[in-house]
């Protein structure tokens with residue numbers, strides 16, 4: 033078993049650091065053969081490449097960071113307005129603005145070298161070739177513990193239909209990147225589909241080591257004075273507490289449909305929400321939009337999660353995973 | 360990197376500045392002593408009426424009491440919620456955020472161009488410079504609004520001993536017309552423009568910043584613009600607050616700004 037954040041972990045057998053081991057209650061979780069010190073992660077696009085968040089709290093407190101989606105080439109992103117404030121959340125159309133994989137490897141990934149946290153690199157693409165190229169470049173970067181595949185991107189060769197829309201396409205792209213990247217692959221599912229369980233099974237068939245969900249829900253709002261959509265891209269992705277019930281329902285559905293671990297995302301704003309996700313089947317939970325409102329939230333959730341486990345007389349957080357008592 | 364502090368602060372003072380403008384003091388904030396004009400705090404509420412935090416320029420600091428002042432105009436949800444705070448009630452301050460103004464040389468003349476509720480960071484800049492031994496006579500405070508009511512806090516500006524040049528569009532206070540026209544007239548005085556003796560500092564609505572940017576170029580005068588943008592996060596992680604750059608691409612208002620040199624933005 034590897035301990036992410038310790039590059040030597042793959043050569044030496046499983047040297048869990050002291051903090052990770054016998055602390056009670058034990059917050060560590062095992063996902064795809066890696067042990068994370070806790071199930072509290074940050075979501076792609078809501079924590080940059082880690083540098084800024086580290087000025088608010090010590091990133092070492094996280095189980096893992098999932099960095100902003102990277103593509104083969106740098107992308108400037110959409111013009112403003114990119115975000116719009118809604119009741120219970122926000123719409124965004126950032127346009128996958130990122131530095132490109134070359135700069136990412138040269139400048140951004142090394143920032144995370146000194147941290148003992150899981151580094152999960154989120155990769156986006158507009159073609160099969162792009163996913164494969166980016167993932168194979170990351171294969172040689174030991175600091176990239178895992179890849180999260182953002183499949184909520186339009187495939188330019190199939191008329192802009194999202195990769196994540198079709199189970200067969202998902203299976204194909206996952207199995208293709210599995211061949212070029214030797215460590216775990218976590219496809220991140222889009223909720224904008226008819227049957228999330230079918231897509232999840234496609235991902236598993238392609239060799240996914242875990243599955244994360246959900247990405248944002250497509251939405252639109254309008255300024256009635258100008259009659260313009262509130263975003264320059266016209267449509268955007270809805271995130272925040274408004275989407276939590278949808279996310280929980282989908283996480284639970286996927287948890288019951290596949291064998292690989294599930295990572296919950298979508299509107300988690302506090303420790304209660306994190307526990308809800310875990311009860312629905314999540315082995316870890318990513319905090320996203322919540323970080324904008326309360327950037328030190330991961331530290332608070334960690335503290336409260338321990339308190340909750342103590343009160344519930346549980347020794348380990350893993351005892352929560354999927355322990356929903358359904359009617 | 361300088362730490363950003365997320366900290367509970369309490370309302371310590373409140374003053375009405377008329378026309379829905381309020382001066383609010385908050386403390387204690389551990390980072391108060393390091394704050395510079397142009398920087399802002401991102402304010403979070405326990406039960407917010409709006410979804411995001413709200414950004415407010417720092418309008419003054421009391422380093423002894425570790426208190427921060429902001430000046431707001433009640434416009435919508437966030438500013439209303441701040442206006443309803445009672446003494447001793449708390450909010451969360453995230454800050455100090457953003458890059459401050461770069462101070463001019465001691466012999467240079469600072470031309471501060473404020474539009475409406477854009478004046479707080481410039482007032483702080485003027486106070487900060489005077490505290491550091493700058494001659495108030497080398498500060499010209501241009502302050503524009505639609506009408507007399509928009510020009511608030513006059514007494515404090517006058518007390519600084521700076522040259523105060525107000526303008527209103529309806530002529531009810533100061534010169535009649537746009538404040539930028541007044542700036543242009545000032546720079547047109549023979550021997551003034553391009554002399555390297557003036558530096559412009561501006562904060563206000565988009566139209567004002569655009570005009571100042573053009574005027575700075577026309578008169579070959581260096582300048583700094585303090586921008587506003589809706590800010591989901593306020594410290595660089597969401598990429599939601601960008602402004603287009605002349606050189607291509609975008610800059611984050613909260614992180615690369617909110618203060619930008621004139622001539623760099625595609626306004």
Ligand SMILES: Cc1cc2nc3c(=O)[nH]c(=O)nc-3n(C[C@H](O)[C@H](O)[C@H](O)COP(=O)(O)OP(=O)(O)OC[C@H]3O[C@@H](n4cnc5c(N)ncnc54)[C@H](O)[C@@H]3O)c2cc1C
Nearest residue numbers: 399413414415416430431432434435436437438479587588
């Ligand atoms: C760096 C920076 C510094 C700033 N400094 C200051 C400062 O020193 N002083 C200051 O006063 N402000 C400052 N601001 C602006 C401040 O952050 C707020 O934007 C401002 O107070 C208005 O926010 P609000 O929540 O009160 O209004 P909002 O609720 O956001 O409303 C804004 C506008 O939208 C309209 N509106 C209201 N509700 C809705 C709705 N549901 N849907 C659509 N439209 C609606 C309102 O009528 C209003 O015209 C600064 C901003 C930045 C980025």
Ligand SMILES: Cc1cc2nc3c(=O)[nH]c(=O)nc-3n(C[C@H](O)[C@H](O)[C@H](O)COP(=O)(O)O)c2cc1C
Nearest residue numbers: 075076077101124182246247271272298299320321
């Ligand atoms: C501003 C913003 C940018 C995002 N960028 C990305 C991205 O680049 N890649 C990605 O896979 N998801 C991205 N997301 C989606 C989040 O990772 C997350 O799946 C979604 O916001 C739901 O979680 P939340 O409600 O907790 O934010 C972004 C979300 C936001 C709000």
Ligand code: FES
Nearest residue numbers: 593597598600613
């Ligand atoms: S407000 Fe998030 S990057 Fe500026």
